[in-house]
Amino acid sequence: MTGDSESPALRRLIFRPARLILIGLICFNFIYIGRVATQRYLAFETGAFDLGVYAQPLWNFIHGNGFYLSLQDATGSLRWADHIEPILFLIAPIYALWPDPRTLLWLQAAGLSLVGLPLFGLAARRLQNEWAALVIVLAYFLLPAAQAVMLFDFHAVTLAPLFLLSAFFFLDRALALQGQSLWLWPDAPPLNDTAAGDKRRPTEQTETASPHRAYGLAGLFFLLALSTKEDISLHMFMIGLYLLALRRRWWEGGSLMIVGLIWFYGAFEVLIPFFRTSGKQSLFVGWFETLGRTPAEIALAPLIAPDKVLSLFLRPDNLPPLAMITIPLALLPVAGLPFLAMAVPSLAFSLLSQNPTPRQFETWHYTAPMLAFILLAAIDGLARISYYGPRLLSRLRPFSRPVSPPAITTGLTMLLLITALTYQYLRGYSFLSALPEWPEVTAHHQLGRELAATIPPEAHVLAQAQLVPTVAHRQEVAIWSGPLDTAYDYIWLDLSHPRLPNRFNAHAEFLTGMIIEHSFGSVAAKDGYLLLKKGAERIPLPEELFSFTEYEQLPATAQRFEAVFGDTLQLVAVQPDVRRLATSETEPQVILYFEVLRQPAEEYYLFIYRLDQSGAITGATDYAQPALYWWPTSRWQTGDQRQVRVNTIPWWTGDKTVFGYAIGFSRRDDPWDVSARLPIGLTGAVNPPGSQPTDNNTLLPIIAFRRVAGLPRPSPLTILLED
Numbered sequence: 001m002t003g004d005s006e007s008p009a010l011r012r013l014i015f016r017p018a019r020l021i022l023i024g025l026i027c028f029n030f031i032y033i034g035r036v037a038t039q040r041y042l043a044f045e046t047g048a049f050d051l052g053v054y055a056q057p058l059w060n061f062i063h064g065n066g067f068y069l070s071l072q073d074a075t076g077s078l079r080w081a082d083h084i085e086p087i088l089f090l091i092a093p094i095y096a097l098w099p100d101p102r103t104l105l106w107l108q109a110a111g112l113s114l115v116g117l118p119l120f121g122l123a124a125r126r127l128q129n130e131w132a133a134l135v136i137v138l139a140y141f142l143l144p145a146a147q148a149v150m151l152f153d154f155h156a157v158t159l160a161p162l163f164l165l166s167a168f169f170f171l172d173r174a175l176a177l178q179g180q181s182l183w184l185w186p187d188a189p190p191l192n193d194t195a196a197g198d199k200r201r202p203t204e205q206t207e208t209a210s211p212h213r214a215y216g217l218a219g220l221f222f223l224l225a226l227s228t229k230e231d232i233s234l235h236m237f238m239i240g241l242y243l244l245a246l247r248r249r250w251w252e253g254g255s256l257m258i259v260g261l262i263w264f265y266g267a268f269e270v271l272i273p274f275f276r277t278s279g280k281q282s283l284f285v286g287w288f289e290t291l292g293r294t295p296a297e298i299a300l301a302p303l304i305a306p307d308k309v310l311s312l313f314l315r316p317d318n319l320p321p322l323a324m325i326t327i328p329l330a331l332l333p334v335a336g337l338p339f340l341a342m343a344v345p346s347l348a349f350s351l352l353s354q355n356p357t358p359r360q361f362e363t364w365h366y367t368a369p370m371l372a373f374i375l376l377a378a379i380d381g382l383a384r385i386s387y388y389g390p391r392l393l394s395r396l397r398p399f400s401r402p403v404s405p406p407a408i409t410t411g412l413t414m415l416l417l418i419t420a421l422t423y424q425y426l427r428g429y430s431f432l433s434a435l436p437e438w439p440e441v442t443a444h445h446q447l448g449r450e451l452a453a454t455i456p457p458e459a460h461v462l463a464q465a466q467l468v469p470t471v472a473h474r475q476e477v478a479i480w481s482g483p484l485d486t487a488y489d490y491i492w493l494d495l496s497h498p499r500l501p502n503r504f505n506a507h508a509e510f511l512t513g514m515i516i517e518h519s520f521g522s523v524a525a526k527d528g529y530l531l532l533k534k535g536a537e538r539i540p541l542p543e544e545l546f547s548f549t550e551y552e553q554l555p556a557t558a559q560r561f562e563a564v565f566g567d568t569l570q571l572v573a574v575q576p577d578v579r580r581l582a583t584s585e586t587e588p589q590v591i592l593y594f595e596v597l598r599q600p601a602e603e604y605y606l607f608i609y610r611l612d613q614s615g616a617i618t619g620a621t622d623y624a625q626p627a628l629y630w631w632p633t634s635r636w637q638t639g640d641q642r643q644v645r646v647n648t649i650p651w652w653t654g655d656k657t658v659f660g661y662a663i664g665f666s667r668r669d670d671p672w673d674v675s676a677r678l679p680i681g682l683t684g685a686v687n688p689p690g691s692q693p694t695d696n697n698t699l700l701p702i703i704a705f706r707r708v709a710g711l712p713r714p715s716p717l718t719i720l721l722e723d
Helices: 002-014 017-042 048-062 088-097 101-114 116-127 130-142 144-151 156-177 202-208 211-226 232-245 250-275 283-288 295-299 306-313 316-329 337-351 368-396 405-427 443-453 465-471 503-516 543-549 626-630
Strands: 461-463 477-479 490-494 520-526 529-534 559-565 569-577 589-596 605-611 617-620 641-646 658-666 680-682 700-708 711-715
Touching: 017 101, 017 116, 017 130, 017 144, 048 088, 048 101, 048 465, 048 477, 088 101, 101 116, 101 144, 101 156, 116 130, 116 156, 116 368, 130 144, 130 316, 130 368, 130 405, 144 316, 144 368, 144 405, 156 211, 156 232, 156 368, 211 232, 211 250, 232 250, 232 337, 232 368, 250 295, 283 295, 306 337, 316 337, 316 368, 316 405, 337 368, 368 405, 443 465, 443 490, 443 520, 443 529, 461 465, 465 477, 465 490, 503 626, 520 543, 543 626, 543 641, 559 700, 569 700, 589 700, 626 641
Parallel strands: 461 477, 461 490
Antiparallel strands: 490 529, 520 529, 559 569, 559 680, 569 589, 589 641, 605 617, 605 658, 658 700, 700 711
């Protein structure tokens, strides 16, 4: 009878519309994010940092070599030399079941998707509204800073939001069972579990339910959160401080503060120096040298040197990252200040660092430790405004019709939904964005995996950073940075990779090294991939290596041109390629497609010019693009179809709203000699408006960009004339 009577209640508990949608959102986010992340891996868009630095030590551990890591041998031979992440002991058995870097990507997608469960539970209890809680979860999935965490390689700390929010969920329940509240201003209502479908009276629940189990689960999840990264210890201290100072929970708050301080000291002052070469402090201490020389000094800097901290905090470049975590959530975290304050350790790490990379919240993973607190602050802010908003309005407009708290909640929820969707369109990575992230996996990438499979597992490999995850399952692997290091058995590069520019003539230096260093010979050279083996026969590089400069079909989305340089080369299309995830190379790339009308009688040098908003020339490239370095125009034949990826760009346009690119061919290796440039003729009607040649008919404007919400987007060339 009991089971029969509980069955309808269980169905009501599960099959509520908001909860069914929640499950659908979680499953969809898991599948979508997992697919995009694995596409990035298959397209060689992940890297040694930070997928390779997890794949190699995990592979070594399951093969009995500890968490050995050769990728950072200069700092220490174990993963613990950089980060203390005991959670890897729990990840290792999972990795042993499917030893593949994609296991980590799917695990990360699962952890960050499951965040929706405790987030929904906390929001439903705080707001007493499951639909508002559902929008909070959706806003989290749409948050570009969270999507960057989900998609940028793998990091153990990305599991921290799930553990922290789960810990808060059970802590909230433990306190509520005692008639206390985790929240303040206002306190949460008594526990009636409306979000859980329990219809018992609050007093009846309190009498029959014990907080001990909830405390135990909260403690377990707090420990799991600590195991994801050493700096979670400072967040634990802040949680304890909140409980002790603002909620008067002496036992809970004091325990978390003590545990946080012990783990901070043990990780930063004992374990990391022990595992690092020569017992040095953490690598990241150097990012804060103006605040202190040790982790303890840096952590105490707000008390010891508040003027220095304030000066660093008030830097203008700190405003964009703060906007990235508040504006997409309709500024609600600002109203949830008590919980937002718990994110201070990670915010301080990003905002006070001398390295600008941690401030790029929508590019890298640095918001992972603070995500839980930002989301809690959004929940708390919504609840606080809903509670105090009607009271404030009644004082400001005493004779107007009163507005109820549920009405405020509904209005703010709709505002949050609209803001999250709009911001996602402007700056997100999903299919809802104007600039979605979906890497294309081609036959070129499949060829790369086939070449990787030919490298013996016992071989020591020196590889390009983006290729490292594919060959990380071995005892020794390192990142190629220029020289041909004879300490390795194989060297593997992809000369065509978008992230292998020819800056400072790096490709020429590599070729020079191949000529001078006789220890290596090529065993595979095809479509841009070059695999060198120590001791292999030295043979001339085959033409197959340079097939990456050829194309068969034009992309459907490319802008068509019919522009002839001299009477030799015809530009037929231009394809923009804007890359922004996990890269500091923020300048838009373009791919140029040419047809060779006549074999060039001499070498022609291609230069790309930067145009300002009026169309004036403000810069030019100084090194050959990789495709032209390896297969220069002097080798182009009549009838050839050649493509050139422009990825070696010396300028920065981050402060420009409107800018563009133009191209020109010159008989001399000098971008400013107008007399040496080939004249340009437009022969067809497909050329876009605004592409009329300039600078004595020697430069062709090919594309314009306008920054919208801070991101460059391809725009009509005519915008260069409008301004």
